[in-house]
Amino acid sequence: MTLSNQPERVSPAGVSGENSLSVDVCDADAVALQRYREDCAEAGFMPAQSPDWVSAWTRHAPHPSIIVRLCDGQAHLMSLALEVVEQGRFRIARFISNRHANGNFPALDLRVRDGLPETYLTKLRDGIRQARPEIDALVLERQLRQCNGQENPLLGWPHGDSPNVSLAVNLDGGFDAVLARSSGKRKRKQHRSQARKLEAAGKVERRLARSRAEAEEMLNAFFDMKAHRFSQMGIQDVFAPDAVKNAFRTLFGDAAETKETNFVLHGLEVAGKLRAVTGSSRIGDRLICEFSSIADDDLTDASPGRFLFYQNIEEACSEGLKIYDFSVGDEYYKRLWCDVETIQFDTFVPLTGKGRILAFGLSAAARAKHVINNDPRLWRVAKALRRRLGSAHG
Structure with missing residues (x-):
């Protein structure tokens, strides 16, 4: 310095x-x-x-x-x-x-x-x-x-x-370049296979929360998914306290009613049910996945979470962003994409x-x-x- x-x-x-x-x-x-x-x-x-x-x-x-x-x-x-x-x-x-x-x-x-x-x-x-x-x-x-x-x-x-690494994806060159750096042919093939499995169950729709009611719906689904997942893993549910839930409801609910916002919720809906949800923040040329989860049901094996991440990253590239940030935590599904490691x-x-x-x-x-x-x-x-x-x- x-x-x-x-x-x-x-x-x-x-x-x-x-x-x-x-x-x-x-x-x-x-x-x-x-x-x-x-x-x-x-x-x-x-x-x-x-x-x-x-x-x-x-x-x-x-x-x-x-x-x-x-x-x-x-x-x-x-x-x-x-x-x-x-x-x-x-x-x-x-x-x-x-x-x-x-x-x-x-x-x-x-x-x-x-x-x-x-x-x-x-x-x-x-x-x-x-x-x-x-x-x-x-x-x-x-x-x-x-x-x-x-x-x-x-x-x-x-x-x-910090004990945990933070993982991100360099989006330079657009989505084709991202795929070229991370087993792109395999990812495209898997995405098509996932799409067929999901479409066989019913209509597939990637949704963006555009109202407070939609934000509430996605967050409630996320809280339920996360509670079930944490229970299975034997981990304390950090989203369980009412204060946490209400803070995110206010943050993303307000954002959903704002034309230009830095906080967005995406949900993958299949056959009328939310199967995966991500909550993201945007700062500068970076999109950060703050939280995500998937439903534990008959479509879990079709990997709706990976399907949604594929689309989120593709959209981030189309918007000219430079980084898709998975935030803190070393998980296999992040490693499938990430080429940037940050030690906080x-x-x-x-x-x-x-x-x-x-x-x-x-x-x-x-x-x-x-x-x-x-x-x-x-x-x-x-x-x-x-x-x-x-x-x-x-």
């Missing part, structure tokens, strides 16, 4: 140096959310820190939410939308929506290209500590190192690799003495998970143990 010219690059005319820095930490009320939206008009960010996402989650989340704003004079530099939660005997601040937030990147003013000086981050940390002394640590996971040419300033804090990073910043203990433990746990996830033998053992534990508590 080059710091010598940084104050000039991030400060407006007539303002320079650290003495002009200020940190504002406030509850995410209507006034703060409106200011956050205005700041984001001249900032880069990823979907889970976008104004629409933040607004939907703060409306329904059971945890108090805060907006942290770093300014140079009157000029906005960076904001973080966080939720404050109890974690055992500790109180932490984390990205709003927790595990549903992936590829995180703060709302960063477009003038800030190469990160921020260490002294700016010290000011940010101390400002949060002074305003909210009850918070023991900042737990900021699954972050991108760069976003649309901007370096993530939080790389200036101690950090480590986690930041654990202690704010109190207790927080130092927590940050050390979280860092050690993340390193251990990274080792397990990257060792096929250990990962098989971990998945088997997870299923057994899930069955025991089921």
Whole structure:
């Protein structure tokens, strides 16, 4: 990171140096959310820190939410939308929506290209500590190192690799080029075979949610599919809480009634029933699959999920997008397409003495998970143990 010219690059005319820095930490009320939206008009960010996402989650989340704003004079530099939660005997601040937030990147003013000086981050940390002394640590996971040419300033804090890889597809050259790079002949043949199997059951239609009612229908189908799938795998259903469901209903319901939106739901309907659903966000030239699932029924063997992904990727290419992002998680169906791997990073910043203990433990746990996830033998053992534990508590 080059710091010598940084104050000039991030400060407006007539303002320079650290003495002009200020940190504002406030509850995410209507006034703060409106200011956050205005700041984001001249900032880069990823979907889970976008104004629409933040607004939907703060409306329904059971945890108090805060907006942290770093300014140079009157000029906005960076904001973080966080939720404050109890974690055992500790109180932490984390990205709003927790595990549903992936590829995180703060709302960063477009003038800030190469990160921020260490002294700016010290000011940010101390400002949060002074305003909210009850918070023991900042737990900021699954972050991108760069976003649309901007370096993530939080790389200036101690950090480590996230345990799980993020997978994506390079769409350069269009759909034919994508297929040429990923066993295209086989994919086309499989897609035609899947189409015949699905059409034998009835009318096949790929749907886009264009109203709140359609969004509700697709989300309800998705929640049911996911609950069944997680139960089979012995995994906690992270979509089960009402707060999570209602936040996504607000986010995608509002989006479905907006002409130009960054959040879309697609469903594959066969014989009048939804068999696969994807929820996606769009940022710049990137389409991100935030979640997906398939129905467990008589057509599961026809792979409706893979069929829908094929069409989603084909459409993304036709719209001139550059990346189709499957987000965090290493799955076989993603590997069939992906040629881009991204290792995100986690930041654990202690704010109190207790927080130092927590940050050390979280860092050690993340390193251990990274080792397990990257060792096929250990990962098989971990998945088997997870299923057994899930069955025991089921």
